[in-house]
Every structure is written in structure tokens, then in C-alpha cells.
Amino acid sequence: MSYIVEMLHITKDFPGIRANDDITLQIEEKSIHALLGENGAGKSTLMSILFGLYQPDSGSIRVRGKEVKISDPNVATSLGIGMVHQHFKLVHNFTVTENIILGMEPHKGPVIDIRSAEKKVEEISKLYGLAVDPRAKIEDISVSMQQRVEILKMLFRDAEILIFDEPTAVLTPQEIHELMQIMRRLVEEGKTILLITHKLKEIKEVADVCTVLRRGKLVGTVSVADTDEERMAEMMVGRQVSFHVEKGPAKPGEELLRIENLNVKNVKGLLGVKNLSLSVRAGEVLGLCGIDGNGQTELVQAITGLTKIESGKIFLRNINIANLPIKERTDLGLGHIPEDRQKHGLVLDFTLGENFVIHNYYEKPFANYGILNKKAILENAERLIREFDVRSGQGAMTPARAMSGGNQQKAIVAREIDRSPDVFIVVQPTRGLDVGAIEYIHKRIIAERDRGKAILLVSLELDEIMDVSDRIAVIYNGEIVGIVDAAATTENELGLMMSGALRKTHAAPQAVHA
């Protein structure tokens, strides 16, 4: 058996924490090796060491049997190691080819030889079935295409060992499926893949071997074929995890949110939401599912006030909030976990404690006569950190920017759930979170439902929609194409509706009338 990469007894300390404790990772050539662990388990640190961003305190690395010292990413590149980062590093107004050759431009004399580069990009793209247009501009192509550009970037540099850092976090179910096929194709062509993820389903689908980390320690390495998702989840979290969301039947009450004939323009100036009507009742979770870009963002921003509407009405209880300022909507009992955590959810240069009071910093006990009460803000932060297990280096004083993506997400969810709004717009609440945290947040959302709140859950994760929702509305091309009972529907039926092939508008359980 030949290992292409071996990381032996790697230990890495950060101030106050041992991020990697005697970890050994051996990767077979031409395989897909998954690295599984919760947020903060040490996956990123281990990969950063392999990629030359950090130096291990002890332990050694071997590539193709030879001991190496990877002092910086250039060394990693020359060893044939490439990485697709979770957040893409692309220049938006450059073309695909320009991005790929950036830093190693082929040239004829003083002029960049873009032609031959384009040809090479096209060849590689064809070989691996990536279907990328080398002349397209990054800003004009979809997120999944951008990810393929990142993959092409590595292949263009002759990488043999490809590290994928949470590659599916930004993709729709269909795109995930396509990515899996691309990964298999890469392995067929002789590449080796290291997949960092906490999605068990994907590991089961595509990986050969899985190494599990927990709190900086190696839990074990298993053959994926010989294990199941429950077993891997248990290894990762350290206890039994229930995949099924425990919930009793919904007891829907009065209508708390009612949308009538709503029209909203999207960024391109076209109607992103078309004549849409929808209602959510107290004590129920209405799931909204659809392929990304079918009007979910516009709908959510119209309800929450981030976008102006063209026409229509949005009733919260019986007050039309469609044209009210955001503040008044919040005061009337509207809550929102935003889709984009770094754009809307957090002020990254604020501390965690400051971020927790962003809605009510001016209210008692956080302020008195316009003067901030730092002690109350700190206590509030400590309580939320405990309750939601938000992990951060310096507790309430940690700058949000210094936290990992998963913990940023937890912080937003903690803040919003803690406010317990009557009408709760929850968008992608568990994006980037591990199973343990997902389980907890789902439980809290159900608890809110059982307290009689109306919850609109918008998610691209079909499993999440089906597990948590009571009713499911499917949005396609800005319109609701069907509302079904979550217990009675199937993934297949939803998939057909999401692609616009099936309409079930009249099957809605209750007629909409004023």
C-alpha cells in the first residue's frame, strides 16, 4: 500500500489551546480521503500545516515517501498540493483564464499569451468534464462555476493532491451531485483528493476513507464502505446524535404573517418575486424550498425591509408592514436570521459581545440614558456563549472577525433565537455547522414553534426543510408552485416542483381568504 501523503504525529499549539494533538493522517494515492470533525476540531489547522501556512510544533510530513518541510504555500504547490478554499479567491472582473493564470502568466516576449492559456484551460476543463467557458467573466458565472475555476487553477498548476475545504457549503443539491461526479473523475485521472467536511451524507457518497477528529485529537480512521453515518456522527461528536428532529405535531393557531400579491424586483431590475401570496400561522414552521436564485432572497428581504417592494401587502398580525422601516418591523415582533452572515449578520470589527446587542443596544439593561452598560453587555454575551456553545478565543471580547465561520453562524442564531420574535424569518440557519450544532439549533427552532411563534424557514438543504417544517412551500421563478404537507411529501415530489415541472398550487391545505 502506498501513501502519497503522510502526516505523522502532528502537534500544534496555539496560545491556550492545543489545536492538533499527535495526529496521524495517511492518504492513499488515487483515493478520496475525507477529514471529518466539528467546527474547531482542528481540521483547518491540520490542512493549513499541510499547505504550509503553519509549522507544526512536532511531527513530520512525508510526501511520496520522502520527508519534507513545507515552510510556505509555494513549497506545497511545488510538491503538487493544491487547495480549493471555502471562500473563493477570484478577481471578479477578470475572465476565467485571467484568474487561472494569475501569478504565472505565460507570455510571448512582454505580452501575455492569453490564447495558449485559454486553449490549455479548455483542454483541462474538457478532460475532467468541468464545462467551464475560459472567456467568461467571473462576475457573470454561478457560484458552482466559480468553484470549478478554483479547481482548474489547481489543475493548471499540475496539482496531484487536491484539498477541498467544505466545498459543498455554497452549492445546491444538484450542484453538489455534479461536484461529486467531478471528484470521481479527478480520481480516475490519477489525482488524490482530501475532502474537509462535516456532511456525513457526502462522505458516504463519495469518499473511500474517513479520518475523524474531535477537539484536536484523532478519533480514528475508518473505511467508509464498512461504516454508516450514525457511527461517523458518533465518532465526530462523541455521543449518539439523532438525525431525526424530535417534534410533536404542530398546533397551528392564528395567521401571524400573511403576504398578498407581492411583487419585488431583483438586483437586475426584473421581477424576482411575482404576485406571491403566502401565510404562516402561529405554532407552525413553513419551509420554503427552491433552487438558489428563484426569488427566496428577494422575498426575505422584502419581508424584513432590506429591499423595497414594487406592490403587494405584507401583514404582521393585521398591520401592513410592507413599507415600514426595519426598526418598526423589528419592534412589531419580526425576527430574521439573515442569509449572508458577514454582510448583514455581523459587524466583523465589533466584539462578539457588541454583536449580541446589535438590535437592542439602546435599551435597558444594555444602556441607560444613552450610555452603554458594558457589564450588562458582557453578562448577556457570556450567557449566550454558554447556552449556544459559541466557541471563541477570548470569549465576549473576541472580535467577530477572528471567529471561525461556524461559530459566527452560531452567534447570529443565538442572538436571534434569544429574542424570540413572534414572526421569525430563518434563512439557512445551519449553514456551515456540524451535526451536533445542527441538532441543537433545530431543537431550538421547534421549541420556538411550540411557544406559538410563526416560523418561515428558508433553506437550500432539502433534508433540513423536510425535517423541521410542518408545511413546505416550493418557490420557482419567483412564484409559489406548490404548498405540501411535510409529512406526506417526498424528495422526488419537491425536486420536481423545484425544477418547475410540477405545480400543486391548489393542494394548499387552507384557502387564503381575508
Next chain:
Amino acid sequence: MTTRKEKIVLPLIAVLLGFVLGSLIVALTGRSPLAMYAAIVKGFSGIDILNGQPLNSRYIGEFIIQAMPIILTGLSFAFASRTGLFSIGAEGQLMIGSLSATTVALLVRAPTVIHLPLVLLAAILGGALWGAIPGFLKARYNVHEVVVTIMMNYIALHFNNFVILHIFGSVDRVKTAPFPTTALLKSPFLESITRNSRLNWGFIPVILALLIFAFIINKTTFGYSLRAVGYNKEAARYAGMKVNRNIIASMAIAGAFAGLAGAVITVGTFNFGRVIQSAEGYGFDGIAVALVGGNEALGILLAGMLCGGLKAPQPLMQSQGIPREIAGIIQASIVLFVAMKFGIKMVLDKFERKQAPTTEGDRV
């Protein structure tokens, strides 16, 4: 390296590098860097290292006079900056503050306890109004504040000169009639203890301004929302903050600090309204002070003293045969090095990593 340490160490290194570069240039021109340092030390303290003269309070007084207005314009730039705005308008706001102070000083007759506060208040309001205009244009029509504030500086300059020449009727075409003493910050007592320097009570409003700046930014809900808007406008909007109102308020308060600087000059250093030939550079010095001071009150105080300490000795340097422009070069290169802080940080981090390989990174 932690952010707190960064905030202190990086500017200090920038200052050091600025002086090193200044010394090199002096040496290149064939003069002695030592003579330059001697002139600088003498410029703010009166101590003459080379000829053994003791501390002279007159120099200290003049040095403080130099530092006061640029601390205020530094606060002005920093305040707008904390809300994410880049205001070049301190120069013009200062002129309008100065003109407002002149107007109240000349037209109102009252005892000092009423007259002087009125003069200062007028300057603050004048500057605030001048600052609020670009703030309004930014909030309402999204006109970029850099363009508007630069243009407002020209309008302020010529408006000031028009009023002084044609409305107050300057006799010598340079200045107005002298103000009544009830309108002045001048103090015979302060002058006497500093050997007849121009030191005046102006430092009291400056200290108050520093305290108010720190208080608003760090302690109040208003400061919280200003900082939120400055760091992330979208998140502030999501949280329901009135982003546009904050932009106008921030620009107005920035203008108020600069307006006060106008009063400190006009009724402190001088005692008459002046015709201004061209921008005097208080605004740009303020930008430098705010950048070096990291947009924090204490940092601005120290950076303001540093820049004042480089301005005060310029005549002396000239007399020592060292071009006074060297002081400007040092100040400019300090700002440049502050702007290069990421580069300096990279070098430091590398150094730190070599020293102690286990203390890097704060992400878990």
C-alpha cells in the same frame, strides 16, 4: 500579534522610521542630523543640547499653540472616519468656525462669561453646519463626501474673505478690527508664566473635545451605532439603525470639532478675523494626526503633539541652516509608514515567529 499591541507598536515604529528617513535626507544634503534633532528639541522645549541652554517655557507655550488646532482637526477627521466617511473638509469647516467666531466677537457686546462661550458656540455651530451639508448630500443623494468636502473648502475660503473684506470692512485688506477682550481666550497669566508666548486658554476646550470624543465613541449608544455604520453599513441597516441620519450627524460633529479649531486660532492665537490667502494646512495636518493616532482620542493627542513639535521648530531649523521642509518630510514619511502598517506588521510577525514559534495565530 494582538490588535491592541498593534495599535501602539505600529505607529511608534512608523514614527521611528520617519525620523530615520528624515536624518538620512539631512545627512544627504551634507548637514548634521544632530543639529536637526537639537533644533527640534529646542523647538518644543527651549533646551539647547549643543549650547547648554535650559528649559524655556516660551518654547513650550508656542509648541502647545501649534498642537491645539491640529488636535481638533485630527478629532474631526477621526470622528467622520469612525462612521466610515473620509472627510477632507476640516480645513473649510475651520474657516467657517473662524468666521462665525469673528462675527459673534465683533457684533455681540457682553461680559466674558457670556461673550466667550457664545463665540466658541458660534464656531462649533458654524463648523457643524458646514460639515452637515456634505453629510446630507451623501445620505440623500449618495454624492461622495471627498469631492463635496474639497469643494466646500474653496467655498469656505472665498466666503470668509468676502465677509471679512466687504461686510466687516477690513481697513488694511488683511484683517478686521481687533476683537473686544471679552471675546478672547487670551490670558495675561498664561503669557506671563511662559515668557510672553501666545499660550492661551484654548487648551481647555481642546481637552474637553478630546474627552467628549472618547466618551461619545466608546461609551454612548450613539457612538455604538456610529461605529456599526462605519464598520458595516449593511449590518447596521439590518439591525434597524438609521444609517443616513448617522452619516449626517457624524459629519456635523466632525465639523463641530474643526469649527472649534477655528475659534481657538481666531480668538486665541490672534484677536482679529483674518483674510486667508490659501488653505493653511490645518485640515491636512489633522488627517495626518488622526491616521498616526489611530482614530483614538489618546492617540490623536499624542500625534497632535508630535506634529506640533515638528511644526514649532521650523523657524529654528531654518536659522541652523537645515531646510525647514525637512520637518514636513519627516511628518509626511511618518504618515506614509503608518499607511504601510500591513507591511510593517508582516515583517514584525515574521520576526516574532522566529523568536517564539508557539505564540502565533488567534483563530482556533
